[in-house]
Amino acid sequence: MNKNYNFAFLDEGSKREIRRASLKAVAIPGYQVPFGSRELPIGRGWGTGGIQLTLSLIGPDDVLKVIDQGSDESVNAVNIKKFVGLCADVKTTTDTREATLIQTRHRIPEIPMTNDQILVLQIPIPEPLRVVEASEEATKRMHAEKDYAPIWLELYESLVKYKRIAIATEYPCMVEERHVMNPGPIPKFDNPKLHDAECLCLFGAGREKKIYAVPPHTKVVSLAFDDVPFERESFAGKRCRLCGSAHTYLDETFDALTGEKVYQCSDTSYCKEARGQCV
Amino acid sequence: MRLNETPVLRVKNLIVRYGDGCPACQENLDKNRCALCGAIWAANDISLDVYPGETLGIVGESGSGKTTLMRSLYFDFTPTSGVATLRDHKDGQENIWGASAAERRMIRNIHMGMVYQNPALGLRMDYSAAANIAEKILAAGGRNAGQMTGRARELLEAVEIMTSRMGETPKNFSGGMRQRVQISKALANSPALLLLDEVTTGLDLSVQARVLDLIRKIKARHGISILLVSHDLAVVRMLADRTIVMLDGKIVESGLTDQILEDPRHAYTQQLVHSLI
Ligand SMILES: Nc1ncnc2c1ncn2[C@@H]1O[C@H](COP(=O)(O)OP(=O)(O)OP(=O)(O)O)[C@@H](O)[C@H]1O
Ligand SMILES: [Mg+2]
Ligand SMILES: [Zn+2]
Numbered sequence: 001m002n003k004n005y006n007f008a009f010l011d012e013g014s015k016r017e018i019r020r021a022s023l024k025a026v027a028i029p030g031y032q033v034p035f036g037s038r039e040l041p042i043g044r045g046w047g048t049g050g051i052q053l054t055l056s057l058i059g060p061d062d063v064l065k066v067i068d069q070g071s072d073e074s075v076n077a078v079n080i081k082k083f084v085g086l087c088a089d090v091k092t093t094t095d096t097r098e099a100t101l102i103q104t105r106h107r108i109p110e111i112p113m114t115n116d117q118i119l120v121l122q123i124p125i126p127e128p129l130r131v132v133e134a135s136e137e138a139t140k141r142m143h144a145e146k147d148y149a150p151i152w153l154e155l156y157e158s159l160v161k162y163k164r165i166a167i168a169t170e171y172p173c174m175v176e177e178r179h180v181m182n183p184g185p186i187p188k189f190d191n192p193k194l195h196d197a198e199c200l201c202l203f204g205a206g207r208e209k210k211i212y213a214v215p216p217h218t219k220v221v222s223l224a225f226d227d228v229p230f231e232r233e234s235f236a237g238k239r240c241r242l243c244g245s246a247h248t249y250l251d252e253t254f255d256a257l258t259g260e261k262v263y264q265c266s267d268t269s270y271c272k273e274a275r276g277q278c279v
Numbered sequence: 280m281r282l283n284e285t286p287v288l289r290v291k292n293l294i295v296r297y298g299d300g301c302p303a304c305q306e307n308l309d310k311n312r313c314a315l316c317g318a319i320w321a322a323n324d325i326s327l328d329v330y331p332g333e334t335l336g337i338v339g340e341s342g343s344g345k346t347t348l349m350r351s352l353y354f355d356f357t358p359t360s361g362v363a364t365l366r367d368h369k370d371g372q373e374n375i376w377g378a379s380a381a382e383r384r385m386i387r388n389i390h391m392g393m394v395y396q397n398p399a400l401g402l403r404m405d406y407s408a409a410a411n412i413a414e415k416i417l418a419a420g421g422r423n424a425g426q427m428t429g430r431a432r433e434l435l436e437a438v439e440i441m442t443s444r445m446g447e448t449p450k451n452f453s454g455g456m457r458q459r460v461q462i463s464k465a466l467a468n469s470p471a472l473l474l475l476d477e478v479t480t481g482l483d484l485s486v487q488a489r490v491l492d493l494i495r496k497i498k499a500r501h502g503i504s505i506l507l508v509s510h511d512l513a514v515v516r517m518l519a520d521r522t523i524v525m526l527d528g529k530i531v532e533s534g535l536t537d538q539i540l541e542d543p544r545h546a547y548t549q550q551l552v553h554s555l556i
Contacts, residue, residue, distance in 0.1 A: 149418040157410040225424040
């Protein structure tokens with residue numbers, strides 16, 4: 001560990017401020033709490049909101065896992081792991097079960113998380129209403145007044161245009177029947193994992209300076225009409241070409257030799273475990 | 280028209296002033312502007328009642344405060360002072376201009392429908408005609424997509440817009456079609472009160488005739504109360520049971536439409552009536 005840095009890079013005052021914002025976020029599930037996003041030796045837009053949450057939470061006994069698009073090995077995931085390892089000297093893992101803290105971009109692990117784990121999600125655009133309203137002042141007012149008709153209108157318009165709700169990621173959900181929340185760029189396949197989860201989920205947006213939370217056992221309902229229920233992506237009839245799983249989120253790729261479409265688990269550590277390999 | 284019943288809408292002493300005003304404004308008005316302090320009295324002590332099933336016409340020259348009255352009622356802005364009550368909101372006992380934001384949204388979406396002179400204010404030009412109608416239903420809490428689509432189809436049919444075009448955006452529509460989509464939207468939740476601000480202005484004569492005909496049908500079929508603003512006395516003559524004449528933010532004359540047309544009292548009204556003939 002580099003002694004020129006404070007443990008976990010941030011000074012204790014900054015960590016305390018982020019923790020206070022996180023506590024407020026836990027107290028008001030789905031509400032976006034502003035915080036004084038710090039400069040990090042990583043460009044904003046590369047997960048600095050998630051990293052700041054991780055740095056403010058991590059302690060010497062934690063075991064960290066970082067994933068990007070479901071993979072432990074992507075450049076972004078590896079670099080974040082290295083950075084946190086460098087300044088916090090904690091154990092890292094690729095095993096979902098072993099981790100106490102998981103930072104992620106674009107996915108929620110397939111293995112259900114437990115009550116002694118925390119999931120930190122990197123969020124580019126925290127505001128679920130941004131797609132329908134450009135002004136921050138207006139979206140704040142809409143949340144305050146629970147005026148969510150415009151986002152419903154967006155969903156309805158999607159039905160008119162495409163005969164279905166054509167939103168694949170950042171699919172809005174209602175948290176505890178109060179705040180509409182952007183679950184981030186996870187596929188809507190993962191939305192139901194937020195509902196009544198065992199673990200604490202924290203969402204950090206570094207560039208937009210917002211933190212929000214879904215504490216354990218929170219009601220999270222993906223928006224849908226009475227007669228048009230919410231539907232996740234369906235991979236009916238498809239299986240992971242490596243582990244054979246039929247119930248996971250599958251990435252579609254092309255076999256270089258045959259040119260055929262093939263599918264494999266997006267959650268690489270899950271896939272390895274399913275194949276009986278050491279993760 | 281049922282003048283013996285409780286009014287659907289009562290407005291008392293509506294004032295909309297731009298600028299702080301001074302103690303001597305009323306004695307120094309040049310049209311609607313105070314010559315001393317420059318304050319503009321866009322609506323200067325307007326009171327009126329709208330009865331169940333009646334169409335109340337409002338005529339007046341440009342700048343007389345017609346749109347100011349309509350947009351105050353539709354909560355586009357909060358007036359300087361005044362009281363407005365709706366029969367269907369808290370038994371007409373509470374000033375709607377004092378209601379909370381959430382209440383105002385409900386009043387606006389459930390009890391009222393508005394057709395703006397400028398369709399860009401009343402419609403989302405980038406959303407389909409169907410979604411424009413659904414917006415009103417969603418705002419009132421509707422969450423059944425199939426029902427909303429059914430209602431949109433029914434309303435568009437009623438205004439003679441081909442339902443095959445309900446997926447298109449009003450951007451693609453002509454001026455007359457846009458006004459008809461606005462009318463459909465305004466009627467989405469079957470409100471008790473319809474606010475029409477210069478619905479036919481800017482439309483060519485044959486299109487005007489169709490829209491006026493449509494409003495006449497709505498009147499007959501729905502028993503709805505209508506506040507109809509126009510600077511065109513011919514439109515008001517055709518549709519309004521009673522008429523109010525506005526000038527410089529004030530009401531200068533009111534009465535049964537026929538009466539006003541046959542025996543105008545105020546010089547300005549006389550001028551208007553003469554120009555009609
Ligand atoms: N934001 C504002 N600031 C100052 N004056 C305003 C403002 N908005 C409107 N006015 C003034 O209020 C008066 C009433 O305007 P309003 O639009 O109500 O007239 P109108 O009767 O609807 O006219 P038209 O027939 O042209 O539509 C006008 O003198 C107008 O210039
Ligand atoms: Mg006007
Ligand atoms: Zn004055």
